[in-house]
Amino acid sequence: MNIALLGYGRMGKSIEAIALTRNHSISLKITDATDTYDFSTTDVAIDFSVPTAAVSNIKKALDAGVPVISGTTGWLEHYRDILEYCNSKNGTFLYASNFSLGVNIFFEINKRLSELIANFPEYAIDMEEIHHTKKLDAPSGTAITLAEQIIDNTNYKKWTLDKANADEIHIEAKRIPDVPGTHEITYNSDIDAISIKHTAHNRQGFAMGAVIAAEWIKDKKGVFTMQDVLQINV
Numbered sequence: 001m002n003i004a005l006l007g008y009g010r011m012g013k014s015i016e017a018i019a020l021t022r023n024h025s026i027s028l029k030i031t032d033a034t035d036t037y038d039f040s041t042t043d044v045a046i047d048f049s050v051p052t053a054a055v056s057n058i059k060k061a062l063d064a065g066v067p068v069i070s071g072t073t074g075w076l077e078h079y080r081d082i083l084e085y086c087n088s089k090n091g092t093f094l095y096a097s098n099f100s101l102g103v104n105i106f107f108e109i110n111k112r113l114s115e116l117i118a119n120f121p122e123y124a125i126d127m128e129e130i131h132h133t134k135k136l137d138a139p140s141g142t143a144i145t146l147a148e149q150i151i152d153n154t155n156y157k158k159w160t161l162d163k164a165n166a167d168e169i170h171i172e173a174k175r176i177p178d179v180p181g182t183h184e185i186t187y188n189s190d191i192d193a194i195s196i197k198h199t200a201h202n203r204q205g206f207a208m209g210a211v212i213a214a215e216w217i218k219d220k221k222g223v224f225t226m227q228d229v230l231q232i233n234v
């Protein structure tokens with residue numbers, strides 16, 4: 001399979017390394033909006049770029065009739081527009097805030113734990129995410145997914161980076177050099193605390209997940225998620 005890399009930073013390079021070990025080739029590397037987007041030999045495009053470039057990158061791939069995967073975070077206010085755009089082009093699109101198998105298992109645990117805790121208001125929630133200092137967005141896309149899952153199952157109404165009201169989920173976003181990605185959710189009562197935590201040791205899980213998603217999506221039409229790819233259900 002020929003893969004176009006829309007964004008060739010930390011993740012683009014990790015994806016390239018894994019794609020080559022799985023006998024794929026890289027057809028295109030884009031690092032700037034002024035680059036030439038020649039998709040003529042591309043089977044699937046993978047966008048891991050910057051929040052301000054993701055929408056344009058995704059649309060360019062869809063315009064060329066190329067299935068596109070995006071892992072870029074920080075652009076999700078345009079997610080619905082992209083779904084409509086993809087459908088209007090009879091195209092193929094998959095976004096995930098986190099492509100790693102471990103985090104996708106963690107998402108399912110988070111959903112179940114929040115369902116269980118929903119009936120017990122004595123537990124107050126706190127969420128922490130830690131990433132490297134070069135990360136452009138806060139909170140992380142993964143933290144937003146986790147918070148949205150909890151909001152779907154409980155009386156919490158929204159998430160905030162600031163001091164939270166009782167019906168808000170506080171997300172503490174810490175930036176520490178070289179940390180690939182840590183997410184922890186704690187439910188605290190006067191009596192005890194329940195915590196779940198995922199720690200990425202490196203970027204390999206994200207990159208492997210993106211390549212597996214690209215292999216899976218290649219001949220499909222429509223809008224998909226990593227749940228479709230991994231079929232994890234608790």
Ligand SMILES: NC(=O)C1=CN([C@@H]2O[C@H](COP(=O)(O)OP(=O)(O)OC[C@H]3O[C@@H](n4cnc5c(N)ncnc54)[C@H](OP(=O)(O)O)[C@@H]3O)[C@@H](O)[C@H]2O)C=CC1
Binds near residue numbers: 033
């Ligand atoms: N979903 C997931 O599983 C994961 C998502 N991410 C997300 O992926 C994104 C990229 O992360 P990471 O690789 O660490 O970031 P990097 O900053 O290392 O890479 C981003 C790259 O995009 C380039 N770029 C800038 N403008 C454009 C453009 N118009 N088109 C294409 N590329 C462009 C940058 O070039 P330059 O440096 O010259 O500006 C840079 O090389 C982030 O949003 C991050 O949050 C990261 C890990 C996992």
Ligand SMILES: O=C(O)C1=N[C@H](C(=O)O)C[C@H](O)C1
Binds near residue numbers: 141142182
């Ligand atoms: O920027 C990163 O590095 C990461 N970004 C994603 C996010 O925002 O959740 C996924 C992972 O945590 C690493």
